[in-house]
Amino acid sequence: MEQLKQKIPVAVLGATGMVGQQYVALLADHPWFEISLVAASARSAGLRYGEAISSRWYPEAPLPDRIKNYTLIDALDSAAVARKAKLVFSALELSDKDELRKVENAYARAGVAVVSNASAHRDTEDVPMIIPEINHHHADIIPLQRQRREWSGCIAVKPNCSLQSYLTPLFALMQAGYEISDVVVTTLQAVSGAGYPGVPSLDIIDNVIPFINGEEEKTEQEPLKILGEIQDGRFTPRSGIRISAHCNRVPVRDGHSACVSVRFAHAKPKFDRVIEVWNNFRSAPQELRLPSAPTQPIIYLDDEARPQPKKDRMRHNGMAITVGRLRACPVFDIKFVGLSHNTIRGAAGGGILNAELLVAKNLV
Ligand SMILES: NC(=O)c1ccc[n+]([C@@H]2O[C@H](COP(=O)([O-])OP(=O)(O)OC[C@H]3O[C@@H](n4cnc5c(N)ncnc54)[C@H](OP(=O)(O)O)[C@@H]3O)[C@@H](O)[C@H]2O)c1
Incomplete structure (x- = not known):
């Protein structure tokens, strides 16, 4: 992709949260996007960003000086945000999913492209849930989404952070012709995943907490939509794969690991x-040379x-997935360990890559 003539003005909704802060850090020098606005709850509205964040700035990169002085606005005020942003990164945490769906819909109706980290729209039949290395073609439903809902904007979402560490490695094997029938995955999830x-x-x-x-x-359902296809204007989930997940919270700051056992449907590849x-x-x-794309998305150690x-x-600025410990599984066929950075690849970095894909496809 060539450079854009002008940067696209973007807003971060939920900019004070763990994911929102990571967006602010990652977008600081982005070649295509420029933060024009930061938004959070009504509690934070009116505060300067630096003041609202004060001691809880979490990313390892420093808080960008330019953004420190931005005044936070209420993320529910879609009309105000739409005046200053063509695209929003939604990192909102609202307990009421219906309310969150309504908020994101209001943005799309106001002509804004919404890339969301929240779960509210992940099941929506015409909203793509994208990991760009796997199902970039799912973005092709957006013209239909716009037409059906009479939106001039659109909504695309990211999946849960728990599955990024193993789904791309599984997809790579499937694409190489090794069909998979069964997966048992145990995740070890970092504390930053809890916001x-x-x-x-x-x-x-x-401690280890065996419940999230x-x-x-x-972790069991979202991969089926991602691996599914668009049929009759909606997503049909992939059939023929069973996934069983155990999800645990562990005392790690960042980075979700997954211990994975896999059974192949037919031919089993050699190590x-x-x-x-x-x-x-x-x-x-x-291939599109998207600015946030890791040059090697899966790295075997x-x-x-x-x-x-x-x-x-x-690795690769938190956007690569590392895998290791490939070995025989006495119950299934193979087993391995995968790792991804949950607030970068699994959240803000993945959201930015999705937005870059939408731009490359002329959907923003
Ligand atoms: N953490 C991860 O690794 C991760 C990974 C993937 C996806 N996600 C998803 O990303 C979203 C954000 O997660 P997080 O971990 O960043 O959460 P978080 O740290 O709790 O931050 C939540 C954000 O939402 C804002 N907010 C809360 N209530 C609001 C309201 N009523 N109106 C408007 N804004 C409101 C908060 O603003 P105030 O500061 O003003 O309260 C804050 O900016 C969630 O949907 C989560 O499920 C998280």
Whole structure:
């Protein structure tokens, strides 16, 4: 993709939260997007961003000076945001999903492209849920979405952060011709995945919590929509794959790991072939040279004690998925460990890559 003549003005909704802050950090020097507005709840509206964030700035990159002085506005005021932004990154956490759907719809109606990290629209039949390396073509439903709903904007969403660490490696194998029938996955999820202030320290230090509300259902169901197809103007989930998930919260700051066992439906690849497929996997984001695309989206690490969140989550600016520990599974066929940075690849970085895809497809 060539450079754009002018940067696209964007807003971050939920800019004070864990994901919103990561958006602010990642968009600071973005070649296509420029933050024109930051928004959060009515509680924060009217405060300067730097003041609202004060000691809870979370990304490792510094808080950009330019944004510190922006005045936060109420994210529910879609009309005010639409006057200053063509695209919004929605990182809102609202307990009422119907309310959140209404908020995001109001943006799309006002002519804004919405890229959302929230779960409210993930099941909506004409809203694409995109991991650009896997189902970039699902964005092609947007013209129909616009026509059907009489929106001049649009909505595309990101899936849950729990599945980024293993779904792309599985997809790479499927695309290489190795059909998969069964997957058992145990996730080890970082505390930043729970938002701010998240899990109380006394609950998580020296501990593992074997329950994250709603996470196992999302980990089992969302991949089927992502691997599915558009039929008769809606998404039909992929059939023939069963996924069973155990999701755990662990005392790690950033980076969700997944221990995965896989059964193939027919032919089973040799280990060398699996590693070759993973390391050579490239897709639309790399072909289109999208600014946030990792040049190598899946990296296999030979070291038997990797991947590790602390050492590997920031590969390719937090956008690559690292895999390791490929070995035989005595119950299924193979097993491995996957890792992805939950607030970058699994949230803000993944959202930005989705937005870049929409721009490359002339949908913004
Ligand atoms: N954390 C992750 O790793 C991760 C990964 C993938 C997806 N997600 C999803 O991304 C979204 C944000 O997650 P998070 O972890 O960043 O949450 P968070 O830290 O709790 O931040 C929530 C944000 O929503 C705003 N907000 C809350 N109530 C609001 C209201 N009534 N009206 C308008 N804004 C309101 C908050 O503003 P105030 O500061 O003013 O309250 C804050 O900016 C969620 O939908 C989450 O499920 C999170």
